[in-house]
Amino acid sequence: MSSANSSSGRHRKAKPMSVAVRRAFIIAAVPVTGALLSAPSALAADKSTKTTTATQAVAGDGLDSAEQKIADNLNTRAQNPNLGDTFSGIVLDSKSDKVIWGHDADTALMPASNAKLATATAALTVLGPEHRFTTKVVYGDGTLTLIGGGDRLLSTADVTDLAKSAAAGVKSAGLGSVKVRIDDSLFAEPSMANGWNDSYYDDQVSPVRSLVVDGLLSADTSIDAGKIFAKQLADQGVTVDGEVTRGTASATDVPVGQHLSPTLAEAVKKMLKTSNNDIAETMLRMTAIAAGKPATFEDGTAVVRDVLNRRYGVSMENFEIYDGSGLSRANRIPARTVADILDLLTDPRYSHRLRSIDEGLPVAGEAGSTLGPEWGRFDTPDSQCAVGQVKAKTGTLTGAIALSGLTKAADGRWKVFSFIENQSSADPAATKDTLDGLAATVNGCWA
Template sequence: MPRPRRTVRSGLRRSALGRPALRRACVVALVGVSALSLGAGTALATDATAGDQRIAHYLGTRFHPLTGQASGEVLDAASGRVVWSSGAGAQLMPASTTKIATAIAALTVLGPNHTERTRVVLKGRNLYLVGGADQHLTGDDVNALADAAATALKKQRHTSVTLYVDDSLFPHVQPTSPGWQPGYVPGEVSSISALQVFGHENVDSALYAGNVFRSRLATHGIGVQSGVLKRAKAPSTATQLVSHVSESLASEVERMLKDSVNDNAEGFARLTALAVHQPADWQGATRAVLATVARYHVPLTGVQLYDGSGLSRSDKMTARALASMAALTVDPRYQSVLKPVLVGFPVAGVDGTLGPAWGRFTTAPTKCAAGKIDAKTGTLTGAIALAGVTRNQQDGRWKAFAFLEEGGFNTTSARNLIDQWATTVEGCW
């Protein structure tokens, strides 16, 4: 059932959130594993499995950055035990792995069944297309709204209207997030708006949607004012003619993660902000996301976010925080809320941004892990990241991992290397 847009629903048991989501066991030297050389700075817990020992051994020999700096951490997801770690507290650019935090926060405060509503309302002869921050509103959806609105207008004997767009749910003019490069809008992301057409990046998303709507109305013989379309907030006394309800937040989050959609991530971050009574700008959004993630006891020391998508080159994340967030996705306590994050993770060598089209997990030595790793990718110029989960072949237990690398490297080579590290965690190589 649709829920009120601003209703705060965590879907989490208070007692569950009162306990650390990841209990970090004291790490002590493992007795009797002299045959395995451990990575620098890594000591295994006394209850480490054979799989843990193998991961620590091989990452100890394979974990070396191409250039610059790299960090990583592997956790036994169920216990929170650190399996292997190297520079896990280093502050590196997370790129689109930031979307993991955004997804967790949105699902937590809004709930997986949350929906957004786009409305068409009428006051006198003034018609308003009102955005509700539907993150997957398509051109077909806008056309369908116009078709239904035209029918409703004709029933009321309206043959001409003055059309306005109302995107007031989010601030119309938003300052660019620190660290966003020139050309990001509309090259990598649309202008952030509560009214936009999915798949169409524009400098003014709301006006684009309004023009699609206006053109469709005209095909039904409804006269609409010519010239530049204008913004106006719909009066509270306006009558709703028609509306369109989005898919569930769960399904929207899955699609956002699978294909790493920047527009969607920024929208979800702002909806999260509104749900916890923060302003729907980048400052309010990042405060809301981090505060919500902190409820799961994710270690956020060193984490700095300036957007919800990871486009900002000023964003800083640690492998420790990312691995901790990844582990939440397979924690039985939170499956009712966070399962869409796991489902949305691209599958190695299968789909999304880890699919064959990107050359991921298609050749030796990583091909053996195809279909066996679920992880979110992150790519910016000079920054590569991968964070997710996999069942280790040796012990059958979920391992959560995060790897980040930053420097002046060839992107394809860096991706291949980071995929090899993830394959090492899976255990087939």
């Protein structure tokens, strides 16, 4: 293990029907309005007030004494056999962008769900944090069509409101019954990403469709959503003829209901807190559409690479992603690149746009997140001191465990870290405990 004590090797560039029936329907819009550590503004302030005079003793090659202690401890602790022989790690100082420590930081490894950080950054940049997704109901030729708009937070309660609006229109038009279909044509037919296993359906992720209710995993989330809609119509006294079908709404169909999702920022926070694969894959497609591209794995990931590189100057060297969630076993990202993406959160120019990533990162010891006690995280004698002091994105696949985030170190300065392990023969729980200990080391509480 060796410490990298200079800023050399950083890849970031400079940041620069009949008329009577049509009139009878009611057009309804139903919008929904939907930190354990310092807010992004604190990070931004820390970054924007760089000191010009040395106020601390400098040890080693450009490291002050506090940073040297982090580097020395990581040099020792990163040799833990629980990390195996394939390990990439880096620690940056957010104010100076100085590399405090690194080990094989440019080696591209399977990042697991750390890839969601790239997806979230691109989505917030292209769509904007206040963007909302629209689910619609239209009527035409005796059929009510529920149209998916990429809202992964759509709930049964939301669909009930849509059904009430549609039922009012049906009754006002004097219609005795209707057929129900779903239109999920916004996305191409579901497919497997390069590096996905067949076992992922319906265990880790659903076939990616633009319509889903209550975030349920299933083989056909759109038809399931249509069935819920049909049931709610029946509860409103509308007779539904036949089974729910799939089709494409006509441009002449009459709008009878509309629901606006919570903001993209809220979706990002939920995705990161719980590492939700379905939200990530839907977000990837909606980002592609907003960029004028088809809603596919290939085009979505191309937009992610373009945004990271051209908008933020993050190097794409050795960077390969094939999905939005990190489930792909073909994905490869260096720890340095993950850290560079996280370091954007500390830049005041991006604090508003990317704030929800910071707020969505799981916090050590936070119940309900992937770093909560229910997952056995930060509960060892070495790491429990960092509960509430570390926020980081987890990543877990067979043969890949990652932890990347931020913490305010003993010197009072924010540190950005990324640790990625592949192919260790150790028990995954032991590997996670070791990574938690490395994060506690960066924080300085495990001195």
